[in-house]
Amino acid sequence: MSTPVLTQFLNELLNGRLKMVDLTQTLSPEFPTIVLPPEFGQAWPFRIEEISRYDERGPAWYWNNFSMSEHTGTHFDAPAHWISGKDLPDNTVDSMPVENFIAAACVIDVSKEAAENADFLLTIDYVKAWEEKHGRIPERSWVLLRTDWSKRATPKEYLNMAEDGAHSPGPDAEVVPWLIRERNVHGFGTESVGTDAGQAHHLNPPYPCHYFMHGNNRYGLQCLTNLDQLPPQGALIFAAPLKIRNGSGSPLRVLALTPSA
Amino acid sequence: MTEPLLKPRKKNPVERTRLATRPPGARSRTALGLTRAAAEGRFELQVCADCGSVQYPPREVCGYCLSEHLAWKPVDNRGELIALSTLRHSNDLYFRERLPWRVGTVKMTAGPVVVAHIHEDCAAPEGTGVPVRLTLKLDRSGQAVLHALPAKDTPNMNDAAQMRESTCDPKFRRVLVTDGKSAMGLATARAMLDAGAATIFLGDPSSWKTVAAFDKLAADPRVQVVELDVTDTDSVDRVAASIGGKVEILVNTASHLRDGGILGRKDVILARDAMEVNVLGLMRLAQAFGPGMCFRAADGSNHAVAWVNVLSIHALAALPSRGAWSASMAAALSASQTLRAELRGAGVRVVNVFPGPIEEDWEQLTPPPKLAPAAVAKAIVKGLQDGIEDLYVGDIAEEIRERLRDNHKAVERELGQ
Numbered sequence: 103m104s105t106p107v108l109t110q111f112l113n114e115l116l117n118g119r120l121k122m123v124d125l126t127q128t129l130s131p132e133f134p135t136i137v138l139p140p141e142f143g144q145a146w147p148f149r150i151e152e153i154s155r156y157d158e159r160g161p162a163w164y165w166n167n168f169s170m171s172e173h174t175g176t177h178f179d180a181p182a183h184w185i186s187g188k189d190l191p192d193n194t195v196d197s198m199p200v201e202n203f204i205a206a207a208c209v210i211d212v213s214k215e216a217a218e219n220a221d222f223l224l225t226i227d228y229v230k231a232w233e234e235k236h237g238r239i240p241e242r243s244w245v246l247l248r249t250d251w252s253k254r255a256t257p258k259e260y261l262n263m264a265e266d267g268a269h270s271p272g273p274d275a276e277v278v279p280w281l282i283r284e285r286n287v288h289g290f291g292t293e294s295v296g297t298d299a300g301q302a303h304h305l306n307p308p309y310p311c312h313y314f315m316h317g318n319n320r321y322g323l324q325c326l327t328n329l330d331q332l333p334p335q336g337a338l339i340f341a342a343p344l345k346i347r348n349g350s351g352s353p354l355r356v357l358a359l360t361p362s363a
Numbered sequence: 364m365t366e367p368l369l370k371p372r373k374k375n376p377v378e379r380t381r382l383a384t385r386p387p388g389a390r391s392r393t394a395l396g397l398t399r400a401a402a403e404g405r406f407e408l409q410v411c412a413d414c415g416s417v418q419y420p421p422r423e424v425c426g427y428c429l430s431e432h433l434a435w436k437p438v439d440n441r442g443e444l445i446a447l448s449t450l451r452h453s454n455d456l457y458f459r460e461r462l463p464w465r466v467g468t469v470k471m472t473a474g475p476v477v478v479a480h481i482h483e484d485c486a487a488p489e490g491t492g493v494p495v496r497l498t499l500k501l502d503r504s505g506q507a508v509l510h511a512l513p514a515k516d517t518p519n520m521n522d523a524a525q526m527r528e529s530t531c532d533p534k535f536r537r538v539l540v541t542d543g544k545s546a547m548g549l550a551t552a553r554a555m556l557d558a559g560a561a562t563i564f565l566g567d568p569s570s571w572k573t574v575a576a577f578d579k580l581a582a583d584p585r586v587q588v589v590e591l592d593v594t595d596t597d598s599v600d601r602v603a604a605s606i607g608g609k610v611e612i613l614v615n616t617a618s619h620l621r622d623g624g625i626l627g628r629k630d631v632i633l634a635r636d637a638m639e640v641n642v643l644g645l646m647r648l649a650q651a652f653g654p655g656m657c658f659r660a661a662d663g664s665n666h667a668v669a670w671v672n673v674l675s676i677h678a679l680a681a682l683p684s685r686g687a688w689s690a691s692m693a694a695a696l697s698a699s700q701t702l703r704a705e706l707r708g709a710g711v712r713v714v715n716v717f718p719g720p721i722e723e724d725w726e727q728l729t730p731p732p733k734l735a736p737a738a739v740a741k742a743i744v745k746g747l748q749d750g751i752e753d754l755y756v757g758d759i760a761e762e763i764r765e766r767l768r769d770n771h772k773a774v775e776r777e778l779g780q
Contacts, residue, residue, distance in 0.1 A: 130597075131595040131597050131598060132598075134571055143630075143632055143633075147594075147595075149594060149595055149596070150596075151596055256570065256571075257570050257571040258570050258573075260571070261571040263571055263573065264573075265573075
């Protein structure tokens with residue numbers, strides 16, 4: 103029997119005082135996937151083939167087979183994904199505590215800075231200034247970086263590859279351990295293909311978001327969208343990856359609950 | 364003298380499309396020796412090992428000494444045109460649509476007297492024979508026929524209607540290059556433009572990647588970029604829906620080439636990627652573009668005519684250091700043989716290209732000789748202009764082909780060292 107809190111929550115959702123925001127990109131073959139140096143194994147892009155469509159292959163039904171990487175489209179990174187997290191307990195999508203699928207979110211809007219500088223890096227000072235305006239980041243919160251990257255219309259603009267690699271925003275190497283140590287955050291989420299900046303291979307350590315988050319048993323979310331519909335604080339995120347045995351991550355539906363304006 | 368081919372008029376979209384018909388395609392097993400020669404651009408007849416006589420038509424025993432030791436060999440292709448007829452009537456659907464058609468009798472220097480298609484630039488014999496050259500070409504049934512050409516090349520010789528029926532000339536045709544961003548794809552597109560192609564549909568499998576040479580070529584008014592990923596059924600279907608009715612020559616340059624045998628890895632991911640691009644990509648393209656090309660196989664002077672697969676000599680003999688890729692090449696070859704059978708009914712020729720190593724990134728560590736992409740592209744264009752079906756490009760490809768004929772086991776051992 104549900105408690106009054108749950109009944110109240112459902113009522114608020116049904117009467118529109120709470121709204122659900124879909125932070126997930128649609129899975130389609132055109133959605134860009136991260137591209138690594140060609141000598142490394144590559145993540146499969148999303149591909150889909152019809153099995154039948156009310157035709158001779160299956161008269162009364164329509165269904166498809168699809169293939170993709172764990173890290174294609176809007177997806178979740180588990181700590182096992184990175185070498186720094188490989189030996190931590192409960193570090194795969196199937197072994198993570200299910201309570202960790204629900205958490206509050208702080209949305210830090212750097213869309214203006216990102217529009218002017220594709221290599222914008224989030225710093226400790228920027229976060230502190232944000233907290234002056236919007237309040238301290240609560241314990242066990244997602245930190246979501248709103249860059250409006252999801253509004254980039256073509257794969258070329260979204261991956262933003264130049265001769266020296268990809269250019270997209272992310273956290274610098276200092277702010278990540280600070281967020282973990284000083285704010286005990288739940289994980290980091292971005293709108294681009296990686297939680298780390300496009301040029302993060304040049305930071306020290308390389309890919310600091312992956313390195314420190316997963317090295318401290320925290321999580322990552324990528325290819326998010328509609329972050330511009332969330333308040334700076336107060337949204338609740340539901341992000342449950344698929345239960346893949348020993349999975350390093352998975353595509354998923356990321357849903358946010360937030361009070362209607 | 365042959366009139367130069369004119370740029371085709373725009374098609375009237377509400378007129379019925381003429382469908383493909385074929386010349387008679389039945390041949391005896393022995394006669395298929397002519398087809399083998401024509402497929403590779405050679406001129407060969409049977410020569411008796413005992414009395415040296417050259418045989419025509421193909422037969423089981425020597426017409427002079429009854430020996431059964433007949434071997435296919437290159438022979439002198441010169442002859443004299445001694446009789447000429449211009450057909451103005453035929454009960455055969457194919458020839459009926461292509462009248463008038465000249466046939467004649469040629470007395471070969473090598474001995475036999477043959478009936479051949481006679482090029483319009485060959486003078487009519489009046490009293491004395493007219494010197495001609497014979498050539499074996501595949502007709503629209505994919506079978507070998509003899510053509511008599513003038514003793515020396517004449518202007519616009521290949522524009523003659525008879526010649527265009529036996530060749531796949533890119534002139535005035537619209538060509539799809541499935542991966543136009545690779546070195547091989549760019550070279551193919553340029554070579555086709557140089558050969559007079561009307562339009563190049565330049566396939567872009569990775570729109571997120573900037574390639575200066577691609578952008579430069581795309582600026583040419585004859586070039587249309589199409590985003591095309593052969594691993595994505597939806598992408599292939601959409602491009603076919605958009606331009607499928609305009610593709611007259613399809614060159615599949617999509618290719619996935621990586622080092623690696625079989626035992627050295629602990630996963631089949633690279634092998635799967637190779638199969639996905641090199642084999643399943645071919646099948647997707649065939650399913651999406653094949654029917655349209657068959658439908659337009661007799662539609663105008665620039666009708667659909669050829670499907671070109673850029674494979675590798677290692678489709679015929681695996682290179683173990685690149686075993687997974689070699690397997691995909693062999694699978695692609697097998698698929699293309701099926702495709703050849705499936706497109707033959709409409710007279711669309713499947714051309715398989717077997718180059719040796721090509722000078723490109725993933726062949727960096729292969730010692731020379733390596734083929735420049737431009738050289739392979741040039742060979743492809745010439746092969747289409749000559750009507751070749753199995754095209755071996757470069758010294759390494761030719762050498763492996765000869766060694767396979769001689770002793771395929773030796774090839775296996777030597778490549779496996």
